[in-house]
Amino acid sequence: MDWLADTLVLSRLQxxxxxxxxxxxxxxxxxxxxxxxxxxxxxxxxxxPLYYRQARFWARLYVLNFGxxxxxxxxxxxxxxxxxxxLSEFVGDFFGAVLGFEGAMAFMxxxxxxxxxxxxxxxxxxxxxxxSTVMVAFGANLSVFWILSANSWLQTPAGGSFSQGHFxxxxxxxxINNPFMLRSVLHMSLATVETSMLVVAAISAWSLLAGKAxxxxxxxxxxxxxxxxxxxxxxxxxxxxxxxxxxxxxxxKLAAMEALWENHAAGEAPPWTVIAAPDENGGxxxxxxxxxxxxxxxxEGRPRLSQDVRGLNSWPADQRPRMVGLIFxxxxxxxGIGIAVTALMGLTVLLWWRTGLTPAFFRRQAWLSWCWILxxxxxxxxxxxxxxxxxxxxxxxxVYGQLRTSEAASQLPAQEVLLSLSGFTVLxxxxxLFALVFGARIIRQGPDLTLxxxxxxxxxxxxxxxx
Amino acid sequence: xxxxxxxxxxxxxxILALFLLLYVILDGFDLGVxxxxxxxxxxxxxxxxxxxxxxxxxxxxxWLVLMGGALFGxxxxxxxxxxxxxxxxxxxxxxxxxxxxxxxxxxxxxxNKRPWNLTFGIGxxxxxxxxxxxxxxxxxxxxxxxxxxxxxxxxxxFNGSSLVVALTLIQGYVLxxxxxxxxxxxxxxxxLHVRTARLAAxxxxxxxxxxxxxxxxxxxxxxxxxFDPAFLPFFVLLPLLGIALIVQLFRSLAMGQExxxxxxxxxxxxxxxxxxxxxxxxxxxxxxxxxxxxxSSVTSMVFMLTFIGVLIxxxxxxxxxxxxxxxxxxDIELDKA
Numbered sequence: 001m002d003w004l005a006d007t008l009v010l011s012r013l014q015x016x017x018x019x020x021x022x023x024x025x026x027x028x029x030x031x032x033x034x035x036x037x038x039x040x041x042x043x044x045x046x047x048x049p050l051y052y053r054q055a056r057f058w059a060r061l062y063v064l065n066f067g068x069x070x071x072x073x074x075x076x077x078x079x080x081x082x083x084x085x086x087l088s089e090f091v092g093d094f095f096g097a098v099l100g101f102e103g104a105m106a107f108m109x110x111x112x113x114x115x116x117x118x119x120x121x122x123x124x125x126x127x128x129x130x131x132s133t134v135m136v137a138f139g140a141n142l143s144v145f146w147i148l149s150a151n152s153w154l155q156t157p158a159g160g161s162f163s164q165g166h167f168x169x170x171x172x173x174x175x176i177n178n179p180f181m182l183r184s185v186l187h188m189s190l191a192t193v194e195t196s197m198l199v200v201a202a203i204s205a206w207s208l209l210a211g212k213a214x215x216x217x218x219x220x221x222x223x224x225x226x227x228x229x230x231x232x233x234x235x236x237x238x239x240x241x242x243x244x245x246x247x248x249x250x251x252x253k254l255a256a257m258e259a260l261w262e263n264h265a266a267g268e269a270p271p272w273t274v275i276a277a278p279d280e281n282g283g284x285x286x287x288x289x290x291x292x293x294x295x296x297x298x299x300e301g302r303p304r305l306s307q308d309v310r311g312l313n314s315w316p317a318d319q320r321p322r323m324v325g326l327i328f329x330x331x332x333x334x335x336g337i338g339i340a341v342t343a344l345m346g347l348t349v350l351l352w353w354r355t356g357l358t359p360a361f362f363r364r365q366a367w368l369s370w371c372w373i374l375x376x377x378x379x380x381x382x383x384x385x386x387x388x389x390x391x392x393x394x395x396x397x398x399v400y401g402q403l404r405t406s407e408a409a410s411q412l413p414a415q416e417v418l419l420s421l422s423g424f425t426v427l428x429x430x431x432x433l434f435a436l437v438f439g440a441r442i443i444r445q446g447p448d449l450t451l452x453x454x455x456x457x458x459x460x461x462x463x464x465x466x467x
Numbered sequence: 468x469x470x471x472x473x474x475x476x477x478x479x480x481x482i483l484a485l486f487l488l489l490y491v492i493l494d495g496f497d498l499g500v501x502x503x504x505x506x507x508x509x510x511x512x513x514x515x516x517x518x519x520x521x522x523x524x525x526x527x528x529x530w531l532v533l534m535g536g537a538l539f540g541x542x543x544x545x546x547x548x549x550x551x552x553x554x555x556x557x558x559x560x561x562x563x564x565x566x567x568x569x570x571x572x573x574x575x576x577x578x579n580k581r582p583w584n585l586t587f588g589i590g591x592x593x594x595x596x597x598x599x600x601x602x603x604x605x606x607x608x609x610x611x612x613x614x615x616x617x618x619x620x621x622x623x624x625f626n627g628s629s630l631v632v633a634l635t636l637i638q639g640y641v642l643x644x645x646x647x648x649x650x651x652x653x654x655x656x657x658x659l660h661v662r663t664a665r666l667a668a669x670x671x672x673x674x675x676x677x678x679x680x681x682x683x684x685x686x687x688x689x690x691x692x693x694f695d696p697a698f699l700p701f702f703v704l705l706p707l708l709g710i711a712l713i714v715q716l717f718r719s720l721a722m723g724q725e726x727x728x729x730x731x732x733x734x735x736x737x738x739x740x741x742x743x744x745x746x747x748x749x750x751x752x753x754x755x756x757x758x759x760x761x762x763s764s765v766t767s768m769v770f771m772l773t774f775i776g777v778l779i780x781x782x783x784x785x786x787x788x789x790x791x792x793x794x795x796x797x798d799i800e801l802d803k804a
Contacts, residue, residue, distance in 0.1 A: 064572050070525055071568035074561050077535050081550025082557055085616075092543020093767040100536035100771055103529065104778045111529040112785045115522025116792055119802040123792045135785075172770050410551045413621055420558045427562065431569055438576040 008409045010417040011083040014424060018075045019391075020384055021428045025069030027383060029110075030144055030189070031196025032062050033137035036117075038223070040133050044126060049453050054220060057447035058200070063118055064438055068431060070111075075424070083417065087398055087408035091167050094160065094175050095150055102146035110139030121454045141189060148188050152180035155390070155400050156249050162402050179249055187242045190235040191386070195379030197231065198341065200224040202376035203443050205362065205369040213446050214359040221372075222357070229349060232342040239338055246393075247299055247309075250400060252320045253393035255312045256327040258295070259285055262311040269293040269304050275332075278324040283313045321395040330385040330392075337382040344371055475768040476758040479541035480748065482775070486537060488740050490530035492643065492733055497527045499644020501567055501591025502637065503663060504584065512656050513584060517571065519651040519797045524571065526786055528564065540771050544615045544761040545751040552609050552617040553601050556624050560597035566590030595640045599633025600624050606632070606747065607685045608754040615756040628685045635674025642667035643736065646729040651797050661720055664728060668716055675739065679706070682746075688754035692746050705742050709735065 003009040036055055043051035077099060080088050088096065116124055116132040124132070153159075159175025160168050169175055204221035207213060247254045254260075259278045264270045272294025277286040296305045312320050321327060348357075348368065355361050362369055394400055398408040500516055507513035539546040550557055567590030574583035604624040612618050645664035649657055683690035693702055712735050719727035749757045762768060793802075 064576065066525075067568045067572035070528065071565040074532070074564055075558075077532060077539075078550060078557055078561060080539065081535075081546045082554050083551075085547030085551040088539060088547040089543050092539055092546065093763045096536065096539030096541070096543050096546065096763065097767055097771045098540075100533070100540040101774055103533035103536040104775045104782065107529045107532055108526065108778075108782050109785075111526040112782065112789055114525055115789050119522050120792055122801050168764060169767055169770070172766075410547070412551065412554060416554055416621055420554075423558070423562065427565065431565075434569070434573055438573055441576055 004418060005414045007412050007414045007417055008406055010414060010421055011409050011412070012405065014083065014417060014421040015079060016391075017421065017424055017428065018072065018079065019387065021424075021432070022069070022072040022076055023384060023387060024380060024432075025065050025072060026140070026143070027192045027195050027380065028062060028065040028199065029069050030137075030140040031192035031194070032058060032065075032199070033133070033140050034193055035196060035200060035224075035227070036062065037133050037137045038227075040130050043453075044130055047453075049451075050216070050219065052453040053216070053447050053449060053451050056451060057216075058220075059118060060442050061199075061203075061439065064435065064442065066114070068435055072428075072431075083410050083412065084398075084408050085410040087403065090165060090403055090408070091154075091399060093167055093169050094153065094172075097172075098146055098150040098153075098176070102143050102150075106139045106143035106146055108139070109142065110136050113139070126454075144189050144192065145185050148185045149176050149178070149181050151390070152184045153178045154398060155184075155394060156180045157399050157402055167399075167402075180245055183238065183241045183245050187235070187238045187386075190231055190238050191379075191383050194228065194231045194235050194341070195376070195383060197224040197227045198372075198376045198379040201228070202373045205372035206443070207446060208359050208362040209366060209369040211359070211363065213449060216447050216449065218357070218359055222352070225345065225348060225352070228341075228345045232338075232345045236338055236342055239335060244299070250394070251310050252312070252315060253327070253389075255310060256321045256324045256393050257331045257389060259288070259324055259328045260309065260311045261285065261313050263314050264295070264305060264309045264311070266305050266307050268296075270295045270309070272298055273328075276328065278328060280322060280324055318396060321393050323392055323395075327389055327393045330388040334382045334385040334389065337378045337385075341375055341378065341382075344375060348372075469765075471765045471769070473759065475765055475772070476541075476762040477749075478772060479537070479762070479768055480751065480758050482772075482779070483534060483537055483541065484740070484744050485779075486530055486534040488737065490527070490534055491740070492736050493523075493527040493530060495640045495736065496643040496647040497524050498567075498591045498595045499640035499642070500648060501587055501644075502595065502641055503644050503648065503660070505588035505592070506663075507584075508659075510580060510584075514799065515652060515656060515797050516648065517574070517587070518799050518802070519648065520571075521802070522789060522793045524568075526789065528568075537771070537775065541763055541768055542751050542758065542761040543763055545756070548609065548611060548615055548617045548752050548756070548761075549605060552619060553604060553624055554621060556597040556600040556604070560594050560601070563590045563592070563594030563597060567594065592637065595637045596633045599636035600629045602636065603629030603632030605753060606682070606689070606743065608688065609752055611752060611756055615752060615761060628681060631674065631677055631681070635671060635678060638667050638671040638674055639736070639739075642671050643729070643732045646732045650725055650729050653796055657725075661723070661728075665717070665720055668713065668720075668732075672713055675709070686754060688750070689746055698745065701745060702742075705738065709738055712738065 036058060039051050039055040039058065042048070043055060080095075080099075113132040113135040116129060117136050120129055120132065153175060156179040157167070157175075158178040159172060160170045162168075200220055201224040204217040204224065207217040208221065243254075243257075246257065259273055259276045260270075261284050269292075271290030271292050273285070273288045273290045276288035276290075279286045293303060295309070296302055299309070300306055312324065351357060351361075351368070396404055396406070398405045497520055500520055504513050504516045507516060535546075566586050570583045570587035570590060574580050574587065577583050601624070604626075607626075607628055609617055609623065610619040642664060645660040645667055648660040649664065652660065683693055692698060712731050716728055716731040716735070719731060747753050749759065751758045751761045
């Protein structure tokens, strides 16, 4: 149990644990916020109380989720100082500034308008309320932009130079708009919307199966399906694009994602490995099942490679990622779920067209509901797997090619980190359990179908015109 | 040094002080109400206390996130050194803030509210105490090598003077929380918090006096600054103003005023803050590392200023709008419906 006394391992475990746990919550904070904007826009346009009740019901889940997201975000920020002080010093010029922007532009916007969105229905005019919901959604999605820009910069540092243990920014816009930024932001934004819609669809499918509030959940299921119709195929495309940018900029990560050990020269047609048993010590796969000639189709869309592809064995052991099996399977899990969800969406749209997707149809075809119920956790699993590929695959670097993870960690007594790591493990397991219990309670209770929309003048003279 | 090399670190020191001040005032009453909720005599009253924070707690906490990001960007060395030195209390603060945030949402959905009431109150208390420990430790100085890296013990924060600062900060938060509740509640509940405000004002005053008297003995640098003739007028004026404000606070409480106790308390916070700021300036890692040594590059600070500087008035604007929208006494029926 040497790792119990190894500060670097413990700090990495703590970052991994807190990041994996934190990532569960911003999904709904950003994706479901867009859904709430759509619902409130429908309500404002049509004045149909159904849409108002939809907005209020989904907001209940939103707020339960939101608090944990905010709270579990705190250790993400502060860990850079406590456990990764050398990193903070090394990249503070850029990375710190971006976290500052995220706070000032995104978090504050989201937090400043959340109160009105949740509790202000009778306090402000409907238009201001709608604008508040838009601001919450906008703020949340801006934070996706900043965090992904910062993380992409760790993957493909740009916009300055490294000297004397520091990164010096020369051009901020180049640094923000680093090679990975655009496609990563797109991939993550689509992921939050897609998984949020899977959550809406799963809850709706479960309720329809149980025969609850049928008109209500038929509507939310269809709306989620319509959004997925756009988002799911786009995500497959964005995912593919993200893979290609890895091939271009991070050859060590690509080799680990594909469990490629040996080099392949241009002109070859190597197989695409579907499953394998990577053997890190032996520098090979114990066995592998592959599609003949598949790799060049995936990377270049042609029957033969036009460029060399390097295998892991071509780098010294301290220049390439470890845990190849984890990276390899996490990537397959993510991609597989993305494709499966798209297929499920396509099939369900087809059934909608043929049968009308009545509540009775849902009850008869329980398998369909179950597929959708399982798709929601699968969405979260895909997101977590994607982050594992992205960050474990970047190793041994924290700043790719520039700063090793071993050099980025604070020198701390191992017991201290072990203590905080154990604390987070117990705390987060408990929080997850209670979040599921209370989430399930909200879902079982279902929407309040007697809730009447706000009527009459809002309270008191307002500081802004009440159109 | 160029003008900007001197000017930009000072600007960022002031901005950081502003963020920290806003945090300590806004989350201060937030945490104070949380601590006070432990003493609520009934579930109904506790619900009112928590409802008074419902629309704002998250934004109030965000000032801390913002302060962290700004410190990281403007003074990366200080960010690494201070947080690493304060490993223990920082994680205790995070634990406290997580507990109170989730208790807020879980309590809403729980049938048995008691465990979450307790979680909320204890989380608030833990966060306040840890913040006080951090403040006390930084003020009394962190030993660093010539490069500004922390070389002290991981238990540096565990001492009597930090404890005094922590206890005083808790009292201060309870005071500002009480005056906030005087503003937001009425009747019996309001009267209860007039009493807690009086009590907390007295204990905060005691703590502040103790800190003022002992600080010259805790740190040589603080002593030198306190008795520096150039700062003498400031350090004479400060306690006089403080006493005047305390007197006014007690008078307004006695007269049953609703708004003024809160205003006087805020002014007391501003005053104490100005005192602390002048005591440490230009150090960012007391006693020896200055803002000029710990700052990021000038281009970085200028860039951050153009983005964040422009946003400060906008952030203040919509935060104020939020407070205006929910002004007046807590009204649970209105906000639930």
